[in-house]
Amino acid sequence: MNYSNLILALAVSFVTFIVRSQDRKVPNIVVIFIDDMGYGDITPFGSTTNYTPNLVKMAKEGMKLTSFYVASPVCTPSRASLMTGCYPQRVGLNWGSDHIVLFPGDPHGLNPKEITIAELLKTKNYVTGCFGKWHLGDQPGFLPLDQGFDEFYGIPYSSDMWIGNKNWKFPDLPVMRGNTIEYLVEDMAGQAKLCSRFTEEAISFIKRNKEKPFFCYIPQAFVHAPRMASPEFMANAKTAEEGQIEEIDWNVGQILETLKDLKLDKSTLVLFTSDNGPAGGLSAGPLRGRKASVYEGGHRVPTIAWWPGRIPSESECDELTGTIDLLPTFAGLAKIDLPNDRVIDGKDIWPLLAGRVGAKTPHDRFFYQQKGNLSAVRSGDWKLLTNGELYNLKEDLAESLDVADENPEVVKKLQRMLRDFDIEISSNKREVGIVEGSRTLVPRPGVVGEDAYLPTLVLMKRDKGQ
Missing domain, CATH: 3.30.1120.10 (Arylsulfatase, C-terminal domain)
Structure with missing residues (x-):
C-alpha cells in the first residue's frame, strides 16, 4: 500500500469536508423580484381582485415588510440599487445614456468595478444564478456573467422592448443563456411563457446546487407590459393583469415547494418583492402614486421574507427597510466583510427580519x-x-x-x-460603465448592414434629425 497516497487522499477529503461544512453554515438566498407589481396587487397586502394563496401562505410562514422601499420608481435604477446596496445616483445609473432606463444597445451599464451581491457572495463559495430580466446593460462587460453570476437565463432588458412595440424601432427580444442568444420572443404567446421558463430554470439551478450554498436571483418579466399569462391562468382571469399575478403566485409556490422537498427550507432565505410601484392596470392599494412617482405608491413595494425557523411566522415589520439593505444583510448572514473602499448606502436589517425585540430601522433618513x-x-x-x-x-x-x-x-x-x-x-459618486461602439444584440428585422444594429436611442435621435 502506498501510504503517502492514502494520507494525501484522507487530507483532501478532510479539507473538502471542512469547506463544505463551513459553506453549509451560511444560508442559501433566493430573491424573487417582480416587475411593476404594486403594493395592493397581492392578497397579503389587501388585494381582493387577485387570488394569491401561495403568497398568503408565504406571509403566514414568514414576515410581511410593510415599509419596504426601492431606491427608484423605475426599472434600471431600482435594479442597480438592489445589486450594489447603493442609491442609483451613487453608481451613475439614476439615468441611462439618454433615457430614464437603459435601452437596447445603450452604451451605459452597471460598471464592472461595482461589487454586486453575486460577486460578494462568491467570495464565500456561493454558486450564483440569475433567471429573468437583467436590465443593467446589454453590452459586453455589463451582462450577468460579467457581474458575478455563474449562470444567466433571461432577457437583457424590459419585455416591452421588442418589435411588438410600435412606439420605438426596437430589435427582436432575445432570450439568452449565458452570453448566447437562445431564441427570440416573436409573439404574445412567447411573452406569456417567460414567467414559467424563468422559474423552471431557477428550480433546475436549485436542484443542481442543493449541496452548495447558492444565490438564486429571479427577476421576473411579469407584470410589465405587454401582458399575457399562460393559457391555464388566462382561462379564469378577467384581465391579463389578474392572470399574470396569479401565475406569479403559482410560480412562487413551486419555488417554495422545491425548497421544502429538497429539505432546504430551513437553510434558505427567500425574499419576494417588486422593482417599483404599479404601472397601468395594477394597484398601489392605499398609497398615492404609481410607477415613476415620488409618492409612496412609486417606491413602497409589497415584500415578504421567508426562512422557516429563523424568520418568525405570521410576523409583520413596519420599520423602514429597502432593497439597498439586501447586499449588507446578505453579507452579514454569509459572514462577509463589506468592502471598505467605497460607500455602501444600505444597512444590515437582519435584526428586523429575525424579529428581535426592540429592533429598529438602521436608517434615520x-x-x-x-x-x-x-x-x-x-x-x-x-x-x-x-x-x-x-x-x-x-x-x-x-x-x-x-x-x-x-x-x-x-x-x-x-x-x-x-x-x-x-x-x-x-x-x-462613482462612474457609470460606458463602452465605445455599442450595438444591439440582434438586428432590427428588415434592415441590413450595421444600421440594423444601431442602438435604439441613437436611431431615435437620427430619425428626429438630432
Whole structure:
C-alpha cells in the first residue's frame, strides 16, 4: 500500500469536508423580484381582485415588510440599487445614456468595478444564478456573467422592448443563456411563457446546487407590459393583469415547494418583492402614486421574507427597510466583510427580519428619486418632497394632506438632509460603465448592414434629425 497516497487522499477529503461544512453554515438566498407589481396587487397586502394563496401562505410562514422601499420608481435604477446596496445616483445609473432606463444597445451599464451581491457572495463559495430580466446593460462587460453570476437565463432588458412595440424601432427580444442568444420572443404567446421558463430554470439551478450554498436571483418579466399569462391562468382571469399575478403566485409556490422537498427550507432565505410601484392596470392599494412617482405608491413595494425557523411566522415589520439593505444583510448572514473602499448606502436589517425585540430601522433618513433626480426624503414618520410638500406618513399614509405650513421646523430639518445628501453624493459618486461602439444584440428585422444594429436611442435621435 502506498501510504503517502492514502494520507494525501484522507487530507483532501478532510479539507473538502471542512469547506463544505463551513459553506453549509451560511444560508442559501433566493430573491424573487417582480416587475411593476404594486403594493395592493397581492392578497397579503389587501388585494381582493387577485387570488394569491401561495403568497398568503408565504406571509403566514414568514414576515410581511410593510415599509419596504426601492431606491427608484423605475426599472434600471431600482435594479442597480438592489445589486450594489447603493442609491442609483451613487453608481451613475439614476439615468441611462439618454433615457430614464437603459435601452437596447445603450452604451451605459452597471460598471464592472461595482461589487454586486453575486460577486460578494462568491467570495464565500456561493454558486450564483440569475433567471429573468437583467436590465443593467446589454453590452459586453455589463451582462450577468460579467457581474458575478455563474449562470444567466433571461432577457437583457424590459419585455416591452421588442418589435411588438410600435412606439420605438426596437430589435427582436432575445432570450439568452449565458452570453448566447437562445431564441427570440416573436409573439404574445412567447411573452406569456417567460414567467414559467424563468422559474423552471431557477428550480433546475436549485436542484443542481442543493449541496452548495447558492444565490438564486429571479427577476421576473411579469407584470410589465405587454401582458399575457399562460393559457391555464388566462382561462379564469378577467384581465391579463389578474392572470399574470396569479401565475406569479403559482410560480412562487413551486419555488417554495422545491425548497421544502429538497429539505432546504430551513437553510434558505427567500425574499419576494417588486422593482417599483404599479404601472397601468395594477394597484398601489392605499398609497398615492404609481410607477415613476415620488409618492409612496412609486417606491413602497409589497415584500415578504421567508426562512422557516429563523424568520418568525405570521410576523409583520413596519420599520423602514429597502432593497439597498439586501447586499449588507446578505453579507452579514454569509459572514462577509463589506468592502471598505467605497460607500455602501444600505444597512444590515437582519435584526428586523429575525424579529428581535426592540429592533429598529438602521436608517434615520431615506431618499427618493423621480426622473433621475433627488425628489424627497423620509425621516421617521415625516416625508418632505423637494417641491415643499410635507406629509406625516403615520397619520396620512395616502399623502393627502400637506402639513408643511404647520411644521416649519420639520421642513427645515428635512431640507438640510436633502442638501447634505446632494453634497455628499456629489463627492462620493462613482462612474457609470460606458463602452465605445455599442450595438444591439440582434438586428432590427428588415434592415441590413450595421444600421440594423444601431442602438435604439441613437436611431431615435437620427430619425428626429438630432
